[in-house]
Amino acid sequence: MSVMNYRKGTGAETSWIIEETSFHEKYTGKCESIFTQGNGYLGLRNSLEERYVDTVRGMFITGTFNKASKEEATELPNVSDIVNMEIELNGERFSMTEDNLKEYSRTLNLYTGETCRNVLWEGKNGNVVQLSFHRFVSYKNVHVIGAYVEIKPVNCDVKATVVSGINAQVTNNGAQHLTEVSKRAFDEKYLQMGMVTTESEVVIAVSTVHDVFLDGEKTEETAYKIVDDRRKIHAKIQLDIPKGETARVEKISTVHSSRDLEYTGSGKEPDKETVYANGLENLKEAECKGYRTLLQESREVWEAIWKKQDIVIDSREDDAQVAVRFALYHLQIMVRKEDNRVGIGAKALSGEGYKGHSFWDTETFIFPYFQMAEPEVARTLLEFRYKGLYGARKKAKENGYKGAMYPWEAAWISDGEVTPYITGVNVHTGEPLICLTGVIEQHITSDIIFALWQYYTATGDQDFMDRYGYEMIIETARFWNSRLEWIEENNRYEIRDVIGPDEYKEHVDNNAYTNYMAHENMRLAAQVIACIRDEKKDIYGKMQKLMQEEGTSLEQLEEELKDKMKKLYLPQPDEKTGIIPQFDGYFDLKEIDLSVYKNASVVGTVFHDYSGEDVQKMQAGKQADIVELLYQMEDITTPDNKAKNYVYYEARTLHDSSLSKAIHSITACDLGMEKEAYEMFMSAALTDLGQEMKSSDAGIHSANMGGVWQDVVMGFGGVRIHDGHLRIRPNCPKQWEKFTYPIYWKGNKLDVTVCKDGVEVINEGTAFMAEIMGQMVTVEKGKNEFLA
Numbered sequence: 077m078s079v080m081n082y083r084k085g086t087g088a089e090t091s092w093i094i095e096e097t098s099f100h101e102k103y104t105g106k107c108e109s110i111f112t113q114g115n116g117y118l119g120l121r122n123s124l125e126e127r128y129v130d131t132v133r134g135m136f137i138t139g140t141f142n143k144a145s146k147e148e149a150t151e152l153p154n155v156s157d158i159v160n161m162e163i164e165l166n167g168e169r170f171s172m173t174e175d176n177l178k179e180y181s182r183t184l185n186l187y188t189g190e191t192c193r194n195v196l197w198e199g200k201n202g203n204v205v206q207l208s209f210h211r212f213v214s215y216k217n218v219h220v221i222g223a224y225v226e227i228k229p230v231n232c233d234v235k236a237t238v239v240s241g242i243n244a245q246v247t248n249n250g251a252q253h254l255t256e257v258s259k260r261a262f263d264e265k266y267l268q269m270g271m272v273t274t275e276s277e278v279v280i281a282v283s284t285v286h287d288v289f290l291d292g293e294k295t296e297e298t299a300y301k302i303v304d305d306r307r308k309i310h311a312k313i314q315l316d317i318p319k320g321e322t323a324r325v326e327k328i329s330t331v332h333s334s335r336d337l338e339y340t341g342s343g344k345e346p347d348k349e350t351v352y353a354n355g356l357e358n359l360k361e362a363e364c365k366g367y368r369t370l371l372q373e374s375r376e377v378w379e380a381i382w383k384k385q386d387i388v389i390d391s392r393e394d395d396a397q398v399a400v401r402f403a404l405y406h407l408q409i410m411v412r413k414e415d416n417r418v419g420i421g422a423k424a425l426s427g428e429g430y431k432g433h434s435f436w437d438t439e440t441f442i443f444p445y446f447q448m449a450e451p452e453v454a455r456t457l458l459e460f461r462y463k464g465l466y467g468a469r470k471k472a473k474e475n476g477y478k479g480a481m482y483p484w485e486a487a488w489i490s491d492g493e494v495t496p497y498i499t500g501v502n503v504h505t506g507e508p509l510i511c512l513t514g515v516i517e518q519h520i521t522s523d524i525i526f527a528l529w530q531y532y533t534a535t536g537d538q539d540f541m542d543r544y545g546y547e548m549i550i551e552t553a554r555f556w557n558s559r560l561e562w563i564e565e566n567n568r569y570e571i572r573d574v575i576g577p578d579e580y581k582e583h584v585d586n587n588a589y590t591n592y593m594a595h596e597n598m599r600l601a602a603q604v605i606a607c608i609r610d611e612k613k614d615i616y617g618k619m620q621k622l623m624q625e626e627g628t629s630l631e632q633l634e635e636e637l638k639d640k641m642k643k644l645y646l647p648q649p650d651e652k653t654g655i656i657p658q659f660d661g662y663f664d665l666k667e668i669d670l671s672v673y674k675n676a677s678v679v680g681t682v683f684h685d686y687s688g689e690d691v692q693k694m695q696a697g698k699q700a701d702i703v704e705l706l707y708q709m710e711d712i713t714t715p716d717n718k719a720k721n722y723v724y725y726e727a728r729t730l731h732d733s734s735l736s737k738a739i740h741s742i743t744a745c746d747l748g749m750e751k752e753a754y755e756m757f758m759s760a761a762l763t764d765l766g767q768e769m770k771s772s773d774a775g776i777h778s779a780n781m782g783g784v785w786q787d788v789v790m791g792f793g794g795v796r797i798h799d800g801h802l803r804i805r806p807n808c809p810k811q812w813e814k815f816t817y818p819i820y821w822k823g824n825k826l827d828v829t830v831c832k833d834g835v836e837v838i839n840e841g842t843a844f845m846a847e848i849m850g851q852m853v854t855v856e857k858g859k860n861e862f863l864a
């Protein structure tokens with residue numbers, strides 16, 4: 077059954093509209109997540125106005141983390157339901173079933189960020205009514221949400237009741253994060269709820285107002301009553317709508333918190349009254365403008381974004397274009413671009429999944445997009461990690477290490493590690509279910525530094541390095557320096573007892589990805605220590621002081637790093653097969669046929685037949701691991717071995733994480749495996765967008781949005797940062813005639829068009845050297861053509 081349609085848009089709207097073509101009550105989660113609207117500050121799930129059983133309504137404000145109780149991990153609170161509108165038409169509750177809909181279409185316009193639902197509904201009493209619902213979250217004034225419903229009776233007059241307001245009875249899966257502090261109706265129309273998070277004491281103000289229009293004219297004549305209840309305040313609006321006429325209820329809302337960026341200048345969080353007053357004032361201003369003007373303002377911001385960020389694919393065969401725009405849309409709404417106190421959640425702001433926490437998903441999957449397409453945002457994301465040094469140092473100490481050990485899951489900047497250790501209970505035994513990633517999945521520390529160095533290479537941002545970068549590299553290398561274990565019988569340093577990227581394998585020794593990335597982290601540190609000693613005496617002095625406070629010195633660290641790097645075990649390709657062992661003993665694990673699980677439409681089916689312990693002993697991986705390593709560090713082996721490793725490990729990978737397929741596709745591109753690369757790409761691109769209706773319920777897969785971008789630009793586009801320069805080795809898929817992507821290189825804005833017979837680069841900046849299709853060439857200012 078195809079529910080999702082990607083070809084609704086025609087003319088200027090071609091490949092910009094995603095449509096849900098039919099309504100099924102059991103699938104409400106899909107479009108709630110994938111049609112999420114936002115601006116990085118705010119994320120609003122696209123729930124339907126009227127309630128359905130499986131709905132998970134959600135609105136999240138970045139950075140407002142709270143612990144519902146001492147035992148629970150901090151998470152991003154579900155703030156309240158501002159979407160709900162209960163509508164009664166001639167005494168019958170408006171609710172859709174598969175039978176009472178004569179017409180149904182629900183769309184997300186990626187170009188404007190607006191969603192629309194058009195419904196022709198026939199009530200039990202034979203009344204036919206047309207309803208049209210519209211909504212957007214402003215990208216201009218990030219606190220504002222606009223919505224309206226239009227009700228047009230087709231074959232009768234209608235007495236309609238609309239109950240709509242603010243409902244703070246929502247929870248995060250039952251956990252309540254907010255205390256209701258104040259509830260007010262001002263001027264008999266502006267409704268406001270003031271709340272405070274239970275532990276972190278973040279003040280939140282949600283405000284809303286309704287205006288009614290009859291046949292386009294605003295009317296104050298409507299019967300309007302304010303109703304309040306526990307954690308709720310609503311307006312009850314009564315409308316008499318003659319047959320053929322249209323009534324419109326417009327609802328403008330604002331959302332504010334005491335952690336808003338605007339307040340940071342004062343150095344302290346504002347009091348409740350200030351937050352409430354600002355929420356109300358913003359609401360009144362927004363109401364004066366009205367839905368259309370507010371939407372237009374927001375649309376202009378989106379237009380500017382698309383002008384800079386769009387990737388244009390000339391493909392007649394499939395839906396690649398709309399899928400790539402869908403990924404870009406979500407990349408644009410997942411991060412508060414100017415705020416270096418907040419990261420990106422693994423589900424962004426689109427659902428409760430992963431509690432709003434940031435993982436390596438940010439640096440390894442999402443960051444490359446920002447680094448190449450919006451470098452100032454990449455810098456903000458790195459500054460977030462700089463601020464996170466406090467928590468990373470705390471984590472290192474707690475675990476008996478030195479320096480900075482980044483949390484596997486991060487929330488508010490000072491929190492440190494927030495991965496829940498106990499994730500549930502085995503109901504048969506009563507034993508707690510333990511999650512070890514927060515303790516032994518350690519590669520994130522070097523992933524952050526790897527991203528940092530790529531950023532520095534691509535942008536040359538020396539100011540970032542001076543203020544933050546050197547310190548981050550040195551502090552993280554100190555962690556690894558203390559983490560390596562000397563193994564006497566092997567006469568080498570090793571990294572034992574970790575989880576690598578493949579999370580189906582716990583407590584492994586010498587995961588190749590972890591070891592190589594740690595080595596790179598240490599190598600960079602040794603390099604920058606030498607550099608700052610000679611060229612940045614002030615930074616050297618600052619770092620030296622920090623070391624001395626801990627009874628060591630930069631000289632000693634440099635010595636130790638150099639020594640340990642030489643002796644750190646880096647798993648090598650097997651002499652006969654060329655395969656790098658994913659970790660010690662990998663080749664001895666049992667081989668099984670994975671095809672049935674790999675081809676299943678949902679992930680995790682291997683556990684239908686095997687226990688976690690069984691899978692631990694099998695050559696069955698969750699996601700790219702060695703393949704990830706060879707993507708990031710291609711020079712550690714020969715191209716021939718890279719191909720062998722790809723084939724070997726792909727056969728042993730279940731792709732049970734959305735972080736897997738795009739990386740495999742890029743590697744397949746590198747290896748000239750066109751068909752496989754394209755199939756993997758389309759499969760990754762349809763992770764959330766596709767016809768599988770249940771896999772996105774907890775929120776979108778944000779890393780995969782970055783993965784899709786990387787697949788187009790790094791995979792088919794052939795872009796890589798290699799040996800300090802830009803490399804472009806394109807692989808135009810046969811399904812595409814040509815495609816154009818924008819990137820930045822050292823401050824130069826480039827528009828790269830890849831076609832069947834070569835590459836065109838329009839350089840808006842100054843000339844620089846790059847490797848393009850195997851040749852070192854000068855990319856001049858203006859238009860450059862390179863033919864294959």
Ligand code: BGC
Nearest residue numbers: 422435436437579733735779
């Ligand atoms: C993956 C991790 C990822 C996390 C959050 C897990 O299922 O195995 O690699 O960081 O999801 O997306």
